[in-house]
Amino acid sequence: MCSNCRAFITVDDKVCPYCDFQLGTRAIDIRMPDNLLGGLLPATRFLTTLILIVNSGLYVATILYSMNAGNPGALMNIDGRTLVLFGAKFGPYVAAGQLWRLVTAGFLHGGLMHIGFNSWALLDVGAHVEEMYGLSRMAVIYLVSTVLGFALSYWWSPVVSIGASAGIFGLIGAMLAFGVKWQRTAYGSAVKSQYSRWVVYGLMMSFMPGIDMGAHLGGFAGGFAVGWLAGEPHKSPGADRLWDFAMYLAVIIVLASFANVAFALLPALIEA
Secondary structure (H helix, E strand, C coil), X not given: CCCCCCCCCCCCCCECCCCXXXXXCCHHHHHCCCCEHHHCECHHHHHHHHHHHHHHHHHHHHHHHHHHCCCCCCCCECCHHHHHHCCCECHHHHHCCCCCHHXXXXXXXXXXXXXXXXXXXXXXXXXXHHHHHCHHHHHHHHHHHHHHHHHHHHHHCCCXXXXXXXXXXXHHHHHHHHHHHCCCCHHHHHHHHHHHHHHHHHHHHHCCCCCCHHHHHHHHHHHHHHHHXXXXXXXXXXXXXHHHXXXXXXXXXXXXXXXXXXXXXXXXXXXX
């Protein structure tokens, strides 16, 4: 597809026959290098896989802690105290200044069904976003969506809330933003149609008991906004460098947030 006019062209075209745009290296060739870390992590969905690994590792850690605290059914349902200790969004603590919970809450899950469904959705949508926007932009989209999602959740309700769905709704919002911007092209129209359905299904599920509507709406709004501004990778070296810097900043924020979790957990682990 021509990156300028979005017309379908052949892989051998060096100049678009429709708009005479000089074509560079295909985006798919740039975005799909060899697998990283000796093939352990696929480069085409590196960040998606990494988030899934972190989520799964934290879920195992919360299961073990919850079982040790006397919850024999921890595999299916983690108790609220454990989730709060590991960084869940909890209104009174956020109000007391623990803003890092707006980050860490997005990597925790309350049960096997919860993490299973979110992992399936993340694997599907995340791979698409990572291919479309590139690693740096996706990282920023995911973090901004998670923070805004749980910020709106905090305003909406003070109760404990966790889950990757805020970030996932942000990824959906980013893809819908792409579809809206390019809706006059065949590909853009298809993306808009597909992710409009995702939004409808997601919002319908948001009305179910126990689902955090605030996190979903905030995450979607954040993802749509960042996706609208992000543009496509490899179009401007200057813009790509800025997004790389933003990604490094996002990584620092996530690591600092979990450092706060570790600091808060230490007394509880010593007592156990």
